[in-house]
Amino acid sequence: MRRSGWFWLSIGALYFIIPLAATAEFSFKDGYSYSFAAYREIFDDPQFRDTFFLSLKLAIATIIVALLLFIPTVYWVHLRLPRLRPAVQFISALPFVVPPIVLIVGILYVYNYQWVPGKYLGSPYYLVPGYVVLAFPFMFFALDNAFRAIDVHTLTEASQSLGAGWTRTLWRVILPNISTGAIAAAFLTFALVMGEFTMASLALFNTFPTYINYIGQTKANPAAALTIISFGITWLALLGILLVGRRPGRAAVQVGGAR
Amino acid sequence: MPLVWLGVAPFFAWALAFLLVPAGALLIGAFRTQDGQFTSEFVREIFKGTSLEAYKKSIEISLITALLGGALGFLIAYAALAPGAPRIVRPALMTFSGVAANFGGVPLAFAFISTLGTVGLATRALDQLGINLYDHGFTLFGFWGLVVTYLYFQIPLMILVISPAIDGLKGEWREAASNLGATSTQYWRHVGLPVLLPSILGSMVLLFGGSFAAYATAYSLTSGHIALVPLQIGELINGNILSDPHQAYALAFGMVIVIAVAMSIYFVLDRRASRWRRHVQ
Amino acid sequence: MPYLELQQLHKEFGDFIAIEELDLALEGGEFLSLLGPSGCGKTTALRIVAGFERPTSGRIVVEGKDLTHVPPNHRDMGMVFQAYSLFPNMNAQDNVEFGLRVRRKPPSDRKRKVAELIELVGLSEAAKRYPHQLSGGMQQRVALARALAIEPRVLLLDEPLSALDALVRVQLREEIRRLQTQLGITTLYVTHDQEEALSISDRVAVLTQGRIEQIGTPADIYNEPTTPFVAEFIGTMNRLEATVTDDGEVDFHGTRLRVENARGHQSGERVLVLVRPETLAVQESANGGGGLGGNVVAHIFLGATTRVKIDAAGQELSADIPSTRAATLPVGARVSATFPAESARVLALEEKPGSPATAPADR
Numbered sequence: 041m042r043r044s045g046w047f048w049l050s051i052g053a054l055y056f057i058i059p060l061a062a063t064a065e066f067s068f069k070d071g072y073s074y075s076f077a078a079y080r081e082i083f084d085d086p087q088f089r090d091t092f093f094l095s096l097k098l099a100i101a102t103i104i105v106a107l108l109l110f111i112p113t114v115y116w117v118h119l120r121l122p123r124l125r126p127a128v129q130f131i132s133a134l135p136f137v138v139p140p141i142v143l144i145v146g147i148l149y150v151y152n153y154q155w156v157p158g159k160y161l162g163s164p165y166y167l168v169p170g171y172v173v174l175a176f177p178f179m180f181f182a183l184d185n186a187f188r189a190i191d192v193h194t195l196t197e198a199s200q201s202l203g204a205g206w207t208r209t210l211w212r213v214i215l216p217n218i219s220t221g222a223i224a225a226a227f228l229t230f231a232l233v234m235g236e237f238t239m240a241s242l243a244l245f246n247t248f249p250t251y252i253n254y255i256g257q258t259k260a261n262p263a264a265a266l267t268i269i270s271f272g273i274t275w276l277a278l279l280g281i282l283l284v285g286r287r288p289g290r291a292a293v294q295v296g297g298a299r
Numbered sequence: 300m301p302l303v304w305l306g307v308a309p310f311f312a313w314a315l316a317f318l319l320v321p322a323g324a325l326l327i328g329a330f331r332t333q334d335g336q337f338t339s340e341f342v343r344e345i346f347k348g349t350s351l352e353a354y355k356k357s358i359e360i361s362l363i364t365a366l367l368g369g370a371l372g373f374l375i376a377y378a379a380l381a382p383g384a385p386r387i388v389r390p391a392l393m394t395f396s397g398v399a400a401n402f403g404g405v406p407l408a409f410a411f412i413s414t415l416g417t418v419g420l421a422t423r424a425l426d427q428l429g430i431n432l433y434d435h436g437f438t439l440f441g442f443w444g445l446v447v448t449y450l451y452f453q454i455p456l457m458i459l460v461i462s463p464a465i466d467g468l469k470g471e472w473r474e475a476a477s478n479l480g481a482t483s484t485q486y487w488r489h490v491g492l493p494v495l496l497p498s499i500l501g502s503m504v505l506l507f508g509g510s511f512a513a514y515a516t517a518y519s520l521t522s523g524h525i526a527l528v529p530l531q532i533g534e535l536i537n538g539n540i541l542s543d544p545h546q547a548y549a550l551a552f553g554m555v556i557v558i559a560v561a562m563s564i565y566f567v568l569d570r571r572a573s574r575w576r577r578h579v580q
Numbered sequence: 581m582p583y584l585e586l587q588q589l590h591k592e593f594g595d596f597i598a599i600e601e602l603d604l605a606l607e608g609g610e611f612l613s614l615l616g617p618s619g620c621g622k623t624t625a626l627r628i629v630a631g632f633e634r635p636t637s638g639r640i641v642v643e644g645k646d647l648t649h650v651p652p653n654h655r656d657m658g659m660v661f662q663a664y665s666l667f668p669n670m671n672a673q674d675n676v677e678f679g680l681r682v683r684r685k686p687p688s689d690r691k692r693k694v695a696e697l698i699e700l701v702g703l704s705e706a707a708k709r710y711p712h713q714l715s716g717g718m719q720q721r722v723a724l725a726r727a728l729a730i731e732p733r734v735l736l737l738d739e740p741l742s743a744l745d746a747l748v749r750v751q752l753r754e755e756i757r758r759l760q761t762q763l764g765i766t767t768l769y770v771t772h773d774q775e776e777a778l779s780i781s782d783r784v785a786v787l788t789q790g791r792i793e794q795i796g797t798p799a800d801i802y803n804e805p806t807t808p809f810v811a812e813f814i815g816t817m818n819r820l821e822a823t824v825t826d827d828g829e830v831d832f833h834g835t836r837l838r839v840e841n842a843r844g845h846q847s848g849e850r851v852l853v854l855v856r857p858e859t860l861a862v863q864e865s866a867n868g869g870g871g872l873g874g875n876v877v878a879h880i881f882l883g884a885t886t887r888v889k890i891d892a893a894g895q896e897l898s899a900d901i902p903s904t905r906a907a908t909l910p911v912g913a914r915v916s917a918t919f920p921a922e923s924a925r926v927l928a929l930e931e932k933p934g935s936p937a938t939a940p941a942d943r
Contacts, residue, residue: 045378049388052375052454056399059410059451062420066413109310116306124307131314137558138322139512141529142551145536146321149328149548169317176314228401237404237515238529242536253405253519256412263409270406271398278398471665474632475723477652478659479679479730489678493669574712 060271066264078261082269085262087251094164095248099233102171103226109172110179111222115214118187119196125184132180135173143170144239164245171233178228186221224281231277235270322555328545329552341549350550353526358557360442360527361510364449369503371450372457379458380465393462396455403452404515411448411520415439440521448516453506460505464498464572501568508561511554528554581644583608583766584629584734589638591624591790598624600790602638609764611757613777616787617813622770625787626738629768631655642733658727658765659736663743665723666711672722673698673707679730697725700759717748724756728763735760735767741776749773753780774814778802786810808927811854816887818860818897820853820872821929828921833893835872838921845926854925860899860917862888862909871918872897876911890917 535547631652874892
């Protein structure tokens with residue numbers, strides 16, 4: 041490889057590794073020496089546990105709803121309604137034009153005390169509908185690709201000719217064959233929700249990312265520890281995709297994050 | 300037949316309820332007052348004063364990070380994908396880019412504070428070498444600090460998006476050019492870059508849109524010290540500024556327009572790029 | 581002095597020996613084909629000549645000059661690739677002009693030359709079209725024009741027709757040959773299609789596993805294969821393992837056959853007798869009557885001729901006879917197949933008779 045190639049790769053490597061190294065160093069600092077003190081402080085903090093598990097629950101809820109919405113939709117589009125595909129694709133891409141900051145403002149505007157009962161307004165699950173929308177692009181991209189890779193018509197017809205009904209066909213024939221795409225989409229959504237700050241913060245809920253922000257305002261070393269933990273979560277999610285995926289290195293394009 | 304529509308209805312219903320209606324209401328809300336009257340005062344406001352500043356700054360930072368991120372992302376991606384590169388580089392780069400593209404907001408801000416903040420690792424290291432960043436007027440919490448931070452997700456995003464296009468550069472083109480007498484530079488000038496340009500520009504536009512909409516990173520890093528559109532919207536909603544929330548809606552309206560224009564440009568460029576990927580044989 | 585020489589080429593990729601030993605000399609204006617199955621090293625050899633690969637050892641010499649270490653863009657050779665080589669961002673005309681632009685020829689000269697070549701390959705009407713608007717055959721014509729525009733010393737073609745439809749292939753190969761003869765350019769052509777190689781080349785070099793098995797004119801290769809591999813690879817061939825008996829005779833499973841070329845082989849020697857299907861004459865015969873006796877097991881209708889498959893003493897024979905005649909010899913009929921004594925080739929039987937990577941095409 042040319043020298044210029046190595047140059048750019050080295051620059052890239054440095055730029056991306058140094059901040060992580062710096063954060064890691066910070067997270068282990070304890071006065072003038074190093075220890076796990078910052079991490080212990082975090083893990084002992086009940087707020088850490090509360091917000092972490094809340095975000096986890098929100099992520100799971102989002103994933104379930106999103107998959108329930110998308111799998112049948114993409115299936116039907118591929119099987120019977122190919123003309124709807126452009127519409128579904130367009131809608132799935134809309135969250136780029138209506139980013140989280142705009143979406144949450146809109147949701148808060150519409151879904152206020154006039155339409156929504158108080159108990160839902162106060163529950164963090166208020167965020168789930170918006171999170172599902174944020175997941176649209178990942179869901180569509182991963183599932184659409186998965187469905188394109190299999191011959192939907194033949195599989196469905198074969199299953200039906202052998203006597204299976206719709207539910208069984210979906211559950212036993214279709215799902216196993218698109219599982220890779222579905223799992224990839226799930227992991228991406230997981231990383232998305234675990235890192236989502238904008239909507240939670242403006243809707244005044246205490247999720248994991250808002251907790252990180254709060255700590256960041258007050259304590260430096262624990263904040264560094266949390267950053268490492270957060271990075272680790274994203275890493276695990278991506279590793280999950282790779283392990284499940286049969287074509288490593290070509291996982292669905294990831295266009296997300298808490299930006 | 301009805302069963303089929305039942306299958307897709309939930310999706311459309313959800314999109315309607317939680318995407319289209321909120322977005323639509325917002326866009327209409329930009330033109331209404333609290334009492335429900337229609338007015339253009341809020342929209343006109345965004346062209347004045349701090350709002351205009353915010354748009355300018357947002358566009359500025361988005362342009363710069365799109366161009367820089369695009370160029371650097373392209374160079375790094377090409378280095379990894381070019382024929383001579385060792386085989387492990389590509390999957391390693393793609394994996395890392397996937398993670399980094401998703402790494403944003405508060406943790407990212409903090410990572411950079413740890414690096415380039417007043418007592419950050421790099422700041423201290425440079426200080427030891429005699430270069431004091433902050434004395435020279437640099438601050439992580441200002442415009443350029445934000446640029447450096449944004450690049451952390453802009454570059455990987457560019458890498459992910461431009462890689463398929465780079466893959467599409469057929470080796471035969473390079474060899475044919477060489478066979479006909481061209482040097483490497485001539486190949487790039489006459490064939491390589493012209494073919495890649497729509498993809499590169501399109502990807503940069505995508506980066507622009509992403510940067511324009513970014514909230515969390517800027518919020519964490521600057522706490523509102525820089526005027527950016529998303530931050531202004533946030534402040535108006537949180538009630539930090541005594542102002543009509545409809546002003547926020549107007550700002551959001553402007554934001555959607557800017558991003559929609561960017562997306563349309565992307566769409567056109569993408570069509571052009573895919574035209575050359577079609578082969579008739 | 582030969583115009584283009586490949587001297588003692590040897591190429592390894594790690595453990596894999598792509599080219600074991602290649603020695604080749606082309607005269608000026610000659611059209612030589614490198615023919616062989618996939619993996620035989622023909623494309624590697626071509627790419628070494630072009631400069632895209634470096635030989636592990638050996639030299640490439642053109643007009644007495646050693647070009648082995650000259651980079652590809654300074655070798656002054658024109659190459660036509662198998663596919664996808666046209667620059668997509670330029671139309672046909674601009675593609676053809678590219679080499680001339682790189683050489684900084686004056687615009688008027690360039691335009692003239694381009695127009696000339698576009699006309700030569702018959703694409704005047706499509707000159708402004710872009711590659712994705714051209715059919716496969718047209719794209720390859722443009723590629724040819726582009727390679728010829730620079731007036732190269734040597735023309736290199738890497739399976740240029742493999743990706744095209746059968747009909748286009750036949751048309752285009754004849755055009756390539758016509759142009760080559762007209763312009764008198766020394767040409768090295770790589771293909772795995774033996775019909776292609778035989779129909780347009782001055783000489784053919786049959787390669788397998790990185791070595792040349794035989795070089796000769798198409799007629800030589802077809803009529804007088806010197807190794808079992810070549811015999812198998814070129815055309816269809818009946819292979820009879822027999823034992824030499826007396827002067828000019830062999831014994832095949834109890835049947836005595838007259839084979840002139842068996843002279844010179846020792847009595848008792850096991851040999852391979854090679855008989856072309858078109859030299860076999862078939863008639864009804866209850867008892868084998870002096871030739872190879874057996875039953876007709878299948879007819880393969882090929883149009884004017886029919887390939888009749890005969891089971892003779894466990895060996896399947898192919899005989900190409902006129903279809904009208906074949907109609908009188910239905911499946912199941914007992915027949916006798918004979919061939920002229922001089923028409924069969926005899927090769928020594930090797931431990932492992934060379935079998936080509938691809939079975940001979942049963943056309």
